[in-house]
Amino acid sequence: MTDNRQEVVEAWAALRAQCDVERELHLAGRFAADAQRFATLHRRLGPMLFDFSRQRVSAEVLQHLFSLADACDLRGWMQRLFAGEAINHTEQRAAMHWALRLPAGSGLKVEGEAVGQRVDHQLARMQVLVERLHAGQWRGVTGDVITDVVNIGVGGSDLGPLMVCEALPDFVATTEQPLRVHFASTMDGSQLAQLLRSLSPQRTLFVISSKSFSTIDTLSNAATARSWLESRLGVSEGLLACHFVGVSAAAGRMSEWGIAPENQLQIWDWVGGRYSLWSAIGFPIAVSLGMEGFRQLLAGAHAMDQHFREASWSDNLPVLMALLGIWNVNVQDINALAVLPYDGRLKQLPLYLEQLEMESNGKRVRRDGSPVAGKTCPIVWGDVGPNAQHAFYQLLHQGTEAVACDFILPVRRYREGTHAATAAELQSQHQLAQANCLAHARLLALGDDALPGAGELPSFKRYKGNQPSSILMLDELTPYALGMLIALYEHKVFVQSVIWDINPFDQWGVEMGKRIAVDTLAMLRGEQPVVTDSSTAGLLAHIVRRSAVTGAVGEQE
Numbered sequence: 001m002t003d004n005r006q007e008v009v010e011a012w013a014a015l016r017a018q019c020d021v022e023r024e025l026h027l028a029g030r031f032a033a034d035a036q037r038f039a040t041l042h043r044r045l046g047p048m049l050f051d052f053s054r055q056r057v058s059a060e061v062l063q064h065l066f067s068l069a070d071a072c073d074l075r076g077w078m079q080r081l082f083a084g085e086a087i088n089h090t091e092q093r094a095a096m097h098w099a100l101r102l103p104a105g106s107g108l109k110v111e112g113e114a115v116g117q118r119v120d121h122q123l124a125r126m127q128v129l130v131e132r133l134h135a136g137q138w139r140g141v142t143g144d145v146i147t148d149v150v151n152i153g154v155g156g157s158d159l160g161p162l163m164v165c166e167a168l169p170d171f172v173a174t175t176e177q178p179l180r181v182h183f184a185s186t187m188d189g190s191q192l193a194q195l196l197r198s199l200s201p202q203r204t205l206f207v208i209s210s211k212s213f214s215t216i217d218t219l220s221n222a223a224t225a226r227s228w229l230e231s232r233l234g235v236s237e238g239l240l241a242c243h244f245v246g247v248s249a250a251a252g253r254m255s256e257w258g259i260a261p262e263n264q265l266q267i268w269d270w271v272g273g274r275y276s277l278w279s280a281i282g283f284p285i286a287v288s289l290g291m292e293g294f295r296q297l298l299a300g301a302h303a304m305d306q307h308f309r310e311a312s313w314s315d316n317l318p319v320l321m322a323l324l325g326i327w328n329v330n331v332q333d334i335n336a337l338a339v340l341p342y343d344g345r346l347k348q349l350p351l352y353l354e355q356l357e358m359e360s361n362g363k364r365v366r367r368d369g370s371p372v373a374g375k376t377c378p379i380v381w382g383d384v385g386p387n388a389q390h391a392f393y394q395l396l397h398q399g400t401e402a403v404a405c406d407f408i409l410p411v412r413r414y415r416e417g418t419h420a421a422t423a424a425e426l427q428s429q430h431q432l433a434q435a436n437c438l439a440h441a442r443l444l445a446l447g448d449d450a451l452p453g454a455g456e457l458p459s460f461k462r463y464k465g466n467q468p469s470s471i472l473m474l475d476e477l478t479p480y481a482l483g484m485l486i487a488l489y490e491h492k493v494f495v496q497s498v499i500w501d502i503n504p505f506d507q508w509g510v511e512m513g514k515r516i517a518v519d520t521l522a523m524l525r526g527e528q529p530v531v532t533d534s535s536t537a538g539l540l541a542h543i544v545r546r547s548a549v550t551g552a553v554g555e556q557e
């Protein structure tokens with residue numbers, strides 16, 4: 001690794017100096033001054049169009065950002081990523097999610113390990129299980145056909161598969177045996193309890209999905225599922241082999257729990273949890289879309305990997321997106337990013353990206369252990385845009401916070417034939433959403449200038465504008481396009497981590513909370529003396545007292 005500290009310092013200084021030049025320029029003025037702004041500041045890639053003309057940037061800003069990327073040795077870090085080096089240095093692991101989406105038969109070897117062959121092998125094993133389910137050949141212990149698959153997992157073992165399954169209802173595989181796919185993640189058991197009310201134990205298969213196979217949230221839901229089956233079916237012999245699949249990097253733990261070897265799907269320690277939907281963690285996706293659909297998702301992600309590796313900075317979507325974020329956070333002091341899909345099927349995308357971005361780059365120490373100089377990951381949140389318009393857009397339009405927005409919008413929707421009865425109405429609803437997306441992006445950028453005469457209005461009706469946003473359009477929300485979109489954000493996060501000089505592939509920040517929770521549970525159960533701060537002690541005592549009280553809410557002690 002080269003010592004490029006001086007170059008980095010100079011690149012940041014040049015960016016800040018450029019900011020002084022740009023500060024007075026409002027987005028409305030930038031558009032007024034340059035009729036070619038959209039033409040210059042958008043890129044096409046396959047089914048994607050990335051419009052960043054509403055970001056507060058100029059050609060000079062972009063040049064300085066590219067110099068910063070060079071100074072930070074982005075090219076070198078990309079080579080290390082794709083060479084399978086142990087760039088997750090705090091866990092001594094590589095980050096090879098990209099290897100999961102190489103075309104079949106890639107033959108990839110990393111340090112002598114036949115990575116490509118292992119990936120192909122697990123995909124083939126997954127295909128066998130999926131096809132048995134689809135053919136109606138998977139029977140429960142009572143001989144009934146499995147009709148429902150419940151994924152039990154949390155974090156990366158839940159959010160990715162859940163998001164993809166919800167995003168692609170039009171691509172559900174047509175199979176002999178229709179299957180419903182469900183998700184339960186919360187450690188309090190409330191989601192699982194709700195599902196169990198409507199499921200038939202004879203016909204339900206549980207997928208216990210956990211990279212570590214030690215996450216208490218998942219194991220406690222799994223134990224509840226198992227005891228539900230045992231008590232409802234009155235058997236334990238053969239139950240586990242008929243009703244449980246396991247997905248994990250910890251084969252030994254799966255076996256200890258009782259997952260039959262033939263029902264175990266393997267992942268590897270070089271797949272980060274939040275980067276794992278491409279692996280066997282994506283089993284629910286394959287159940288839903290079929291293997292062909294799942295492979296399309298992988299192919300889209302692989303196309304983005306290739307683009308990321310090959311394109312120059314100025315055409316490179318992940319690099320552009322990342323550097324625009326750096327400009328916003330570190331130079332413009334904009335510390336929030338709203339993710340706003342204008343498509344109800346992408347309801348889960350903001351949640352998925354919250355984990356991807358914030359668990360990856362929510363870090364405050366650099367690779368050498370020293371504190372970072374400025375801010376890192378912004379606060380990422382969002383919702384389906386049309387709904388968010390009626391909720392938090394007020395703050396975006398007239399609040400005091402500068403917020404960057406990512407709008408995501410499919411061009412075509414409602415495939416012919418799939419919604420024949422109401423196609424015209426649905427199509428016009430989709431246009432309504434498209435118009436709203438473009439209108440809000442315009443108003444956020446231009447402010448009062450978006451509408452002639454708005455300048456005459458009273459101040460409470462005025463719009464300051466100058467809120468930066470990007471629009472990502474997809475020709476259509478297909479498995480392939482969604483694969484590209486997710487991989488785009490993955491690489492964006494990686495590029496930002498390089499600029500911030502942090503490790504995006506560990507998550508030590510969540511570990512301490514888990515350990516404290518173990519002690520707290522022992523205190524709550526009276527198995528350990530209560531030695532803690534006064535608030536926690538007071539609340540524990542309140543829970544214990546009130547748990548013993550039955551009767552109407554509001555009852556006096």
Ligand SMILES: O=P(O)(O)OC[C@H]1O[C@](O)(CO)[C@@H](O)[C@@H]1O
Nearest residue numbers: 155156157210211212215273510
């Ligand atoms: O798949 P596992 O090992 O159950 O972990 C679930 C989630 O927990 C975390 O480790 C955080 O606690 C995430 O990174 C991960 O996605």
